Every structure is written in structure tokens, then in C-alpha cells.
Amino acid sequence: MAKIHLSLAIGAYDHVRDLLDGTVQVAGVELTALRLPVEEMFYRFLMHGEFDVSEVSLAKIVALAAQDDGRFVPLPVFPSRVFRHSSIYIRSKGGITRPEDLAGKRVGVPEWAQTAAIYTRGLLAHDYGVDLASIQWHQAGVNEPGRIEKVKLSLPSGVRLTVVADRSLSEMLLAGDLDAVLSARPPAPILAGDPRVRRLFADPRAVELAYARKTGLFPIMHVVAMRREVYERNRWLAMNLFKAFDEAKARSLERVADMAVSFFPLPWAPDELRLARELFGDDPWAYGIEPNRSTLETFLRYAFEQGVCCRPLSLETLFPPEVQATFRI
Known part of the structure; x- marks a missing residue:
């Protein structure tokens, strides 16, 4: 079966590096990756739909979802998280x-x-x-x-x-x-x-x-989203993309934890990871809905209170069913 070609716009994060350089593959997909500044990326994706898959502002995604604008399908993959x-x-x-x-x-x-x-x-x-x-x-x-x-x-x-x-x-x-x-x-x-x-x-x-x-909250800034028509043509892409992003992130955390060499130009990087794990568990940058439910529901409440969402949203209506739970062996 021939692979599907997808364009992906995303920031140059270490936790997506192995996906972008081909070390981690999205099953069934050939990627063309574009690394862009976030403001440009968001504008081109939201205004013109230039990419099949893109990093995008969580606020914009929930605002559009509340307005029943179904052009984009978000995945619970969070490239950027920052306390504010x-x-x-x-x-x-x-x-x-x-x-x-x-x-x-x-x-x-x-x-x-x-x-x-x-x-x-x-x-x-x-x-x-x-x-x-x-x-x-x-x-x-x-x-x-x-x-x-x-x-x-x-x-x-x-x-x-x-x-x-x-x-x-x-x-x-x-x-x-x-x-x-x-x-x-x-x-x-x-x-x-x-x-x-x-x-x-x-x-x-x-x-x-x-x-x-x-x-216990770790604020989420950005999500990864697909154009609706890309998702509808091949709904299996949602979980395959999720798994690939998750694997790339896990490999990045392994590099942070490595005390034998310095993969990042920062002193005490392994110590920072230990602190993050004390706060947020073994995977301090978890993807998926359940590990992030409190953070996401807090954000949805703020967005509704502040008039960014014109109606309340639930996580079950925001994210597609294919990624609302993962399988267990």
C-alpha cells in the first residue's frame, strides 16, 4: 500500500526532532515537514489551511470548535507548555x-x-x-x-x-x-x-x-491539528500521528535524562527532569486526554468565562474518538 503524503508545520522542538528527521515514522505516511515561527504558522494554517497537519494555538482551536467551525481536528499532542x-x-x-x-x-x-x-x-x-x-x-x-x-x-x-x-x-x-x-x-x-x-x-x-x-496543572499552549478533510479521508491517521509524536517525545526525554553526555546546552538538565517528574509523574510532558484532563478543563472554563468560547465545550466533543483512549496489551 502506498504511503499517504502529508505536510506538517511545527516548531523546531527537540521532542519532535526524531519525527522530523525520519528516525520515528508515522505508519503509512510520508511527511514533508516545515519548521516555522509560531505566529506565521498559525496565521497560514488558520486563515488559509496551507498545511495538512499543523501546530496551532489551543485557544484558536477551542474558539472555532465552540462556533461549530469544523475545519480542524485537534489531537491531544501538546508541543508547547508554559507556565504564565x-x-x-x-x-x-x-x-x-x-x-x-x-x-x-x-x-x-x-x-x-x-x-x-x-x-x-x-x-x-x-x-x-x-x-x-x-x-x-x-x-x-x-x-x-x-x-x-x-x-x-x-x-x-x-x-x-x-x-x-x-x-x-x-x-x-x-x-x-x-x-x-x-x-x-x-x-x-x-x-x-x-x-x-x-x-x-x-x-x-x-x-x-x-x-x-x-x-497539579501544567498549562498547555499549543496542540497539533489536522484539516478536517485529511482526517475524514483516513481516520486512522489520528492515532498513527499521536503514536509517532509520543514516541518522538519519549526519545527526547531519554536524551534529557542521559547523565553520561550533554545532549542539551544547559547545565543540570537531568536534575530539571527529576524535578519535573516529582511534580507531574514519570512522563512530565504527557500527551492524551486523561493525563491532562484537569489542565484542559480548567482552560476550557477560562475560555468560556472570557468570551473566547461562545458556549461550554467538553473534551469528548473537542477531540476525535480515535484518540480519546489508547489500547492496552
């Missing part, structure tokens, strides 16, 4: 010292429906008691003007969101026209070491570790 206490940026002399101080302030987001922003707003509302409707929200590109929302929004009553087309969030933060920015990608002044801006949390790792220990 570290993604709150403020003016150094703006008088903000704790999350509660953001109530009533002017806060910028790259997109209301950015996954990182949804998690961060959820933290502010649920963990720190901030009324999101009290904030004056502004949407613009982080470092370039002109960024747009990719999905329709159903903003909650009382929430004010102003679209700023001709300025960037970085520019507005430096000018004092914003008090804070919530963003996955750091504002340029942060990367440049500009003393006028800083992270809200001086030691975000300590805060994120405490959050992980308290909640």
Missing part, C-alpha cells in the same frame, strides 16, 4: 507591585484569544480576585502594530477591549499609555534590558512552582 506567571510585564515605576494592583488598570494583550493571555487572565481572576471587567483592555501587536484577532469573540458583559491598529504594546507600555502587558512573547524592551519595564513577579519560577504543587 512569568508573562505579566509592567512599568517599573507604575506603582504595581502585586497582581491585585492590576484591577482598574490599562492592560495590553496581543490578542484577546491568545492562549497565554487566557491562562494569565484566569490566574488574575481566580487566584488573585481581580475583576477582569474593571480593567481597560487594549489589543495590539507586541512589538509591531497591526496584529489582528484570528477568531470571533463573545466578550463578557462589562469587558472593554479597544483595538489599537497603529501602535505596538511595547510602544504604549514605554509611553505610559499602558500599565501592563500580558503576552507569550516578551515585549522588546524586556529583551533589551530596558530598566523602565520588568516582570510583575521578581521570581516567577518560585511562584510557578508553588502553583504547580498546589494545583
Whole structure:
């Protein structure tokens, strides 16, 4: 039987490396892999469906699913996971010292429906008691003007969101026209070491570790999704892709754990893996629904509360049946 050819767009992660270089094969599939910046990848996949399979924003996928836009079929494969206490940026002399101080302030987001922003707003509302409707929200590109929302929004009553087309969030933060920015990608002044801006949390790792220990949650940013017509033509692709991604990730974790040599240009990488396993179990980057149910259901709740999803969603309706459970021998 001839193999099916699929195009795959994804970031250059070590945990997909063996899939991209052919060490791990997707059974029945010949892959053409494209490694692209996430913003470009998401835009081209969501707007034009240029790839058969792509990494994509979890927020965009759930927003479209809630709107009954069935163009994409997500798999419970999560290339990117990041704690987001570290993604709150403020003016150094703006008088903000704790999350509660953001109530009533002017806060910028790259997109209301950015996954990182949804998690961060959820933290502010649920963990720190901030009324999101009290904030004056502004949407613009982080470092370039002109960024747009990719999905329709159903903003909650009382929430004010102003679209700023001709300025960037970085520019507005430096000018004092914003008090804070919530963003996955750091504002340029942060990367440049500009003393006028800083992270809200001086030691975000300590805060994120405490959050992980308290909640058991490990925020998911991105999923892998197929175009609907690709899935419908060959539904066996869902599990075959899942298994290949899972094998590639397992091989990556083996490299991290290897103490004989350094596969990553980082000191103490095996120690970091041991810490992650203490927090999240033997596979700290688990794929699949059940190992991630609490994290995923928390995100779905935040997305609905914040008007990214126009109706509640369940995981059983979000993911296809072929990957909702795995077989056992």
C-alpha cells in the first residue's frame, strides 16, 4: 500500500526532532515537514489551511470548535507548555507591585484569544480576585502594530477591549499609555534590558512552582491539528500521528535524562527532569486526554468565562474518538 503524503508545520522542538528527521515514522505516511515561527504558522494554517497537519494555538482551536467551525481536528499532542506567571510585564515605576494592583488598570494583550493571555487572565481572576471587567483592555501587536484577532469573540458583559491598529504594546507600555502587558512573547524592551519595564513577579519560577504543587496543572499552549478533510479521508491517521509524536517525545526525554553526555546546552538538565517528574509523574510532558484532563478543563472554563468560547465545550466533543483512549496489551 502506498504511503499517504502529508505536510506538517511545527516548531523546531527537540521532542519532535526524531519525527522530523525520519528516525520515528508515522505508519503509512510520508511527511514533508516545515519548521516555522509560531505566529506565521498559525496565521497560514488558520486563515488559509496551507498545511495538512499543523501546530496551532489551543485557544484558536477551542474558539472555532465552540462556533461549530469544523475545519480542524485537534489531537491531544501538546508541543508547547508554559507556565504564565512569568508573562505579566509592567512599568517599573507604575506603582504595581502585586497582581491585585492590576484591577482598574490599562492592560495590553496581543490578542484577546491568545492562549497565554487566557491562562494569565484566569490566574488574575481566580487566584488573585481581580475583576477582569474593571480593567481597560487594549489589543495590539507586541512589538509591531497591526496584529489582528484570528477568531470571533463573545466578550463578557462589562469587558472593554479597544483595538489599537497603529501602535505596538511595547510602544504604549514605554509611553505610559499602558500599565501592563500580558503576552507569550516578551515585549522588546524586556529583551533589551530596558530598566523602565520588568516582570510583575521578581521570581516567577518560585511562584510557578508553588502553583504547580498546589494545583497539579501544567498549562498547555499549543496542540497539533489536522484539516478536517485529511482526517475524514483516513481516520486512522489520528492515532498513527499521536503514536509517532509520543514516541518522538519519549526519545527526547531519554536524551534529557542521559547523565553520561550533554545532549542539551544547559547545565543540570537531568536534575530539571527529576524535578519535573516529582511534580507531574514519570512522563512530565504527557500527551492524551486523561493525563491532562484537569489542565484542559480548567482552560476550557477560562475560555468560556472570557468570551473566547461562545458556549461550554467538553473534551469528548473537542477531540476525535480515535484518540480519546489508547489500547492496552
